[in-house]
Amino acid sequence: MTAMKFRLGDTVRVIDRADYHFDQVGRVTSIDKSPTAMMPFRITGLNPISPLWYAPDELILADKEPHA
Numbered sequence: 001m002t003a004m005k006f007r008l009g010d011t012v013r014v015i016d017r018a019d020y021h022f023d024q025v026g027r028v029t030s031i032d033k034s035p036t037a038m039m040p041f042r043i044t045g046l047n048p049i050s051p052l053w054y055a056p057d058e059l060i061l062a063d064k065e066p067h068a
Helices: none
Strands: 011-014 025-031 041-044 052-054 059-061
Touching: 011 041
Parallel strands: none
Antiparallel strands: 011 025, 011 059, 025 041, 041 052
């Protein structure tokens, strides 16, 4: 098994320009560690209705958003 790019609780930014949530910040809340998982990172905070799943190349680590 290869090392995961992100860990649970990491704050990440969507970098896929074709994605509706491009440049938005969310948090990794689940990781699918199965070897066939194409989009192993479950991200919350982008969509108010449901969490979204992303591939490693669609995300980067982001600075934590300051609390308002």
